[in-house]
Amino acid sequence: MQPKLELLSLDLIARILDEAFQLMQKPGIKVQSAAAREMLIAAGASANGDVVNIPEKIIRKALETTPDEFCLYDRKGQPKVWYGGDAVQFDPGSSGVHILDPDTLEHKTSYTPDLARVVKVAEMLPEYAAQSTAIVCNEVPKTIGDFYRLYVVLMYSQKPIVTGSFSVQNLPIMFDMLGLFAGGRQALADKPQAVFDVCPSPPLIWSDFGANNLIELAKARVPAQLISMPLAGAAAPVTLLGSVVQHAAESLSGIAIHQLANPGAPIVWGGAPAIFDMRHGTTPMGAIETAMIDAAYAQVGKSLNLPTHAYLGASDAKVVDAQAGLESGVTAIIGALAGINMISGAGMLDFLACQSPEKLVVDAEGIGMALRLVAGIQVRTETLATALFEGINFKGDFLKQKVTRDLFSKEQHLPSSVIDRDSIRGWQASGSPDTFARAKTRTRELLAAYEPPCYSPEQERELRTMVENLARKAGMDALPKLG
Amino acid sequence: MTDELFQKMSQSILDGDSDAAIALAKQAIDSGIDPLEAISKGFVVGVNQVGESFACGQAFLPELVMAGEAMKAAVATLEPEMQKRGTSRQVYGKVVLATVEGDIHEIGKTLVGTMLSASGFQVYDLGVDVPTAKIIEKVKEVDADLVGLSALLTTTMVKQKEVIDELDKLGLRKKVKVMVGGAPVTKDWVQKIEADGYSEDAIGAVGLAKRLVGVV
Ligand code: B12
Numbered sequence: 001m002q003p004k005l006e007l008l009s010l011d012l013i014a015r016i017l018d019e020a021f022q023l024m025q026k027p028g029i030k031v032q033s034a035a036a037r038e039m040l041i042a043a044g045a046s047a048n049g050d051v052v053n054i055p056e057k058i059i060r061k062a063l064e065t066t067p068d069e070f071c072l073y074d075r076k077g078q079p080k081v082w083y084g085g086d087a088v089q090f091d092p093g094s095s096g097v098h099i100l101d102p103d104t105l106e107h108k109t110s111y112t113p114d115l116a117r118v119v120k121v122a123e124m125l126p127e128y129a130a131q132s133t134a135i136v137c138n139e140v141p142k143t144i145g146d147f148y149r150l151y152v153v154l155m156y157s158q159k160p161i162v163t164g165s166f167s168v169q170n171l172p173i174m175f176d177m178l179g180l181f182a183g184g185r186q187a188l189a190d191k192p193q194a195v196f197d198v199c200p201s202p203p204l205i206w207s208d209f210g211a212n213n214l215i216e217l218a219k220a221r222v223p224a225q226l227i228s229m230p231l232a233g234a235a236a237p238v239t240l241l242g243s244v245v246q247h248a249a250e251s252l253s254g255i256a257i258h259q260l261a262n263p264g265a266p267i268v269w270g271g272a273p274a275i276f277d278m279r280h281g282t283t284p285m286g287a288i289e290t291a292m293i294d295a296a297y298a299q300v301g302k303s304l305n306l307p308t309h310a311y312l313g314a315s316d317a318k319v320v321d322a323q324a325g326l327e328s329g330v331t332a333i334i335g336a337l338a339g340i341n342m343i344s345g346a347g348m349l350d351f352l353a354c355q356s357p358e359k360l361v362v363d364a365e366g367i368g369m370a371l372r373l374v375a376g377i378q379v380r381t382e383t384l385a386t387a388l389f390e391g392i393n394f395k396g397d398f399l400k401q402k403v404t405r406d407l408f409s410k411e412q413h414l415p416s417s418v419i420d421r422d423s424i425r426g427w428q429a430s431g432s433p434d435t436f437a438r439a440k441t442r443t444r445e446l447l448a449a450y451e452p453p454c455y456s457p458e459q460e461r462e463l464r465t466m467v468e469n470l471a472r473k474a475g476m477d478a479l480p481k482l483g
Numbered sequence: 484m485t486d487e488l489f490q491k492m493s494q495s496i497l498d499g500d501s502d503a504a505i506a507l508a509k510q511a512i513d514s515g516i517d518p519l520e521a522i523s524k525g526f527v528v529g530v531n532q533v534g535e536s537f538a539c540g541q542a543f544l545p546e547l548v549m550a551g552e553a554m555k556a557a558v559a560t561l562e563p564e565m566q567k568r569g570t571s572r573q574v575y576g577k578v579v580l581a582t583v584e585g586d587i588h589e590i591g592k593t594l595v596g597t598m599l600s601a602s603g604f605q606v607y608d609l610g611v612d613v614p615t616a617k618i619i620e621k622v623k624e625v626d627a628d629l630v631g632l633s634a635l636l637t638t639t640m641v642k643q644k645e646v647i648d649e650l651d652k653l654g655l656r657k658k659v660k661v662m663v664g665g666a667p668v669t670k671d672w673v674q675k676i677e678a679d680g681y682s683e684d685a686i687g688a689v690g691l692a693k694r695l696v697g698v699v
Contacts, residue, residue: 097637097667109669142638166638201587233545234590278543281594281684353666 001376002086005337007296013303016241020248021056028053029204029253033211039260059252062259068305070223070266072130072160073191075181075453081129081160083195083223083268083307086339088374089129090332090367091162092122092360093314093348094197096135100349100356102440105319107354110135112152112480114355117447118347119156121357124446127364127371132162132344135355141474142166147173150194151467154181155460155482158453162225162344164197168212171196173470175220180463181455189221195268195342199227200250202235211257218261225268225309225342226251231283232293234276240293247271247297268342269301270309272352282351285314286327294331295338307341313363314345314352320359320436324349328359329366336370358439361446365418372413380407418442485516489525492557496529499549501556508560518561519570526557530601538686548594551601574605576628576696579621581613583642588635591665591685595631598685599692604629615645619653627659628696631688634665643668644676660695664688 008016023029028051031037041047043061045054069084081089098107099114108114115135122128133149140148146166153161154177161178165171174196175185182188198213200206206214217224228250230236230243237243251269258267273293274283284290294310301308313332317323328346335343345352346367347360381388381403388403398404418438420427427433433441464479471479488511495503504526511521533550536542558572565571578599582592589611600606607621622630630650634640643663650656660679663672673681679695682688693699 109671136637138637142641145638166636207587231590276544278545279540281544281591351666 002339002374003337003376004086004339005295005334006299007292008299010303012241013300016245016248016300017303019245020252021059023204023245023249024054024056024059024253026053027051027204029206029249031206031211031253031257032208033206033215035215036206036211036257039215040256043256043260054253054256058256058260062252062256062263063304065259065263066255066306067264067266069307070192072195072223073182073193074160075154075158075193075455077182077191081342083266083341085341086302086374087341088336088339088343088371089341090313090343090346091128091130091132092118092134093311093345093352093355094132094134094162094164096348096353096355097138098350098354099135100319100354100358102356102358102436102443107318107350109138110355111139112137112482115149115152116156116482117357118355118360119153120450121360121443121446122347123157123159124450125360125364127367128159128346128360130160130162130342131157133164134347137480139480140471141476144170144471144474146170147177147470148467150174150177151463152482154178154463156452161194162197162342163194165213168209168216171213171216171220173466175222177463177466178222180459180466185220192221192223192266195223195225197225197227197270198254199229200254202228202230202250203246204249204253206250206253206257210254214254214258215261218258218265218267221262221265223266223268224258225270226254227270227272227309227311228254228297229272229274230293231273232275232289233278234281234283236273240289240296243273243293244296244300247273247293248300251297251301267306268309269297269304269306270342271297272311272344273297282316284316285311285345285348285352286316286323286331288330291331291334294340295334298335298338298340302339308339309342309344310335310338310340311345311352312340312343313367314348315359316349316351318350318354320349320356320362320439324359325362325366325435328363329369332363332366332370333373336374339374358436358443361416361439361442362418362435365415368413368415380410416442485514488514488516489521489528492521492525493529493532495557496526496550496553497533499546499553501549501553504553504557505560508557512561512564517570518564518568519572521561522558522572526554527603530554534602534686534689544594547601548597551597554601573603575603575693575698577605577607577625578629578631578692579607579609579618579625579627580631580633581609581618582611582633582635583639583646584612584614585642586634586636586639587611588633588665591635592631592633594685595633595664595682595688598689599631602689602693604692615642615649618646619649622650622655622659629692630659630661631692632661632663634663634668637667640665640667640672643678647676647678662688662691662695
């Protein structure tokens with residue numbers, strides 16, 4: 001039995017949806033894309049300027065065609081990530097602008113080698129089912145930053161990718177890049193290798209960019225991931241439930257636009273909400289209430305049979321310290337117990353602004369524990385205990401049992417060297433390293449052991465040439481050196 | 484009697500009670516109190532107090548923002564009377580504030596605007612996704628002393644530079660100070676684009692603005 005955290009009663013879910021439907025009617029949703037407005041109006045919505053009043057029946061119809069589940073594939077075409085049901089998977093947080101220097105602890109502007117390092121570390125850790133386009137590379141022109149990140153991830157990783165575009169024009173480029181490995185656009189739609197984040201703007205706005213993004217993704221049948229981010233108390237009601245209602249209204253209106261553009265295209269009920277810190281005006285990702293909003297909206301999404309996503313497992317600490325560990329661990333556990341299909345955020349510090357490969361390594365331990373927890377307590381032997389007592393005769397001899405040897409690695413999650421379970425003498429003998437020191441060592445080891453994906457030389461050349469040409473158009477003479 | 488009124492004015496700001504602030508402003512006008520005095524001896528006292536308690540961690544953003552709103556309401560109520568008397572509230576400076584083109588991050592910029600206006604600046608908040616030309620136009624129209632530019636995306640930060648370059652081209656750069664802000668803005672960036680300053684938060688923005696117009 002997969003253990004579950006449910007914060008809402010069925011009654012409350014019904015009320016949340018009911019109020020979300022009311023909000024979509026009044027005040028309505030501000031839809032700043034003419035194309036999206038026209039589709040909604042043609043389907044029976046009414047509009048006043050760019051505010052569209054969307055009747056429940058349009059949403060209900062859209063929900064009939066959204067797929068309950070889909071897979072993401074790796075570069076070899078193997079299914080690796082399952083969206084749907086209560087599958088729980090993790091990927092690193094994305095779009096950071098800084099990288100934590102492990103030696104000086106400075107938050108430095110991030111460049112290509114930093115992204116390469118993050119991707120390599122995530123590639124080596126099985127706790128990450130997918131990669132993300134984790135940080136922006138500041139040496140490339142901002143206009144090509146989105147697909148350039150994807151290029152770096154593709155060069156270093158076989159895993160499915162959680163990504164997103166910064167402009168609608170760059171979407172087809174990113175499809176073509178992924179298509180190189182999938183075998184063209186059609187093959188990419190059949191076996192998608194990436195999911196694209198799309199954000200409504202709180203409160204209750206679909207920007208021109210966001211809505212057109214949804215439409216293009218739907219047309220290409222590349223999975224879209226809704227990232228509604230009510231900020232409770234600032235860009236959303238202060239109550240957790242008020243924010244969950246807003247999340248539902250923003251997400252449901254997005255689903256309507258998406259399904260009208262192409263019924264049956266895959267879409268994920270995701271988000272990155274946060275409470276608003278009333279002292280500092282920040283958006284704490286590590287707050288317990290942030291995680292509670294996530295768990296609650298995930299439950300709403302599940303009631304509609306939608307695949308789910310959330311931003312958890314990140315911290316607002318500035319270094320990889322106790323706060324980083326506890327916020328990341330606690331929120332990863334909550335996301336896992338909520339049965340969220342893809343949980344983004346690992347590696348992140350400072351309100352999603354700063355990535356750290358060392359933190360990714362520590363977070364992998366928390367994720368390992370979370371995954372162990374949701375694997376649940378299982379019946380592995382015929383009798384639970386009685387047969388295991390045969391021949392024991394009041395002696396602590398269980399180490400000698402064959403069943404111990406057979407089952408210990410199933411029953412116990414084996415932590416890496418990042419988790420200290422040594423004796424105090426052993427710990428002292430190895431130089432009394434703290435968590436961060438152990439993480440630094442392990443990061444170095446992982447990087448040394450990393451092996452790049454073996455693509456065919458043509459594939460690699462084609463990808464490189466494609467990005468090179470586009471970079472030249474954007475004013476670069478040559479692509480930066482990779483890792 | 485007047486002191487008591489001033490005291491109530493200050494309290495209305497502390498309570499973030501716009502309705503009370505408006506009523507008290509009207510009462511001041513009716514009883515012939517100089518609007519400038521109502522502001523300086525009444526309402527501003529409350530604003531300063533909230534600012535101080537916020538700075539030392541005793542007040543929170545909702546209190547700060549509500550106080551700012553009540554202050555705005557009070558000043559707006561007193562405005563016609565000031566005009567009648569041919570006086571005007573002394574403002575520290577005129578600020579044109581915007582989130583740059585292509586960027587719709589609103590919360591931080593609005594917070595900065597609220598704090599600046601509560602602290603005695605005349606703020607022209609142009610909203611989000613504002614093209615450079617529109618910002619320049621407003622600067623010229625209102626004869627601004629300061630421009631505040633918010634950018635939260637690495638892709639839109641370049642627009643901060645664009646505004647500065649444009650002001651330069653028009654020969655306005657000496658006269659108009661430019662402050663920038665937003666999560667990706669760093670000291671290095673400020674130097675690179677030759678802005679006059681940046682701040683990490685709204686309270687810092689007020690200090691910065693005061694420094695730039697030379698009041699502290
Ligand atoms: C909320 C939010 C949104 C909301 C905005 C809602 C709204 N109505 O404003 C929405 C959902 C719309 C959004 C959209 C996007 N976002 Co966003 N967003 C954020 C988030 C989580 C918080 C921003 C915020 O409001 N903070 C709270 C306020 C109070 O803080 P603040 O804005 O920093 O402002 C303070 C200071 O900076 C300073 N300040 C601000 N302005 C000024 C101006 C002056 C003159 C001065 C002196 C000071 C100053 O004072 C303020 C008050 O204390 C940040 C994460 C972060 N760490 O910043 C990401 C973040 C900025 N977003 C990000 C991204 C990528 C996006 C999208 C591109 C996502 C997508 N793929 O669709 C879109 C872009 C849309 C667009 N064209 O602008 C990235 C940017 C990364 C990058 N490389 O540039 C961030 C950093 C998150 C991340 N790591 O992924 N986002």
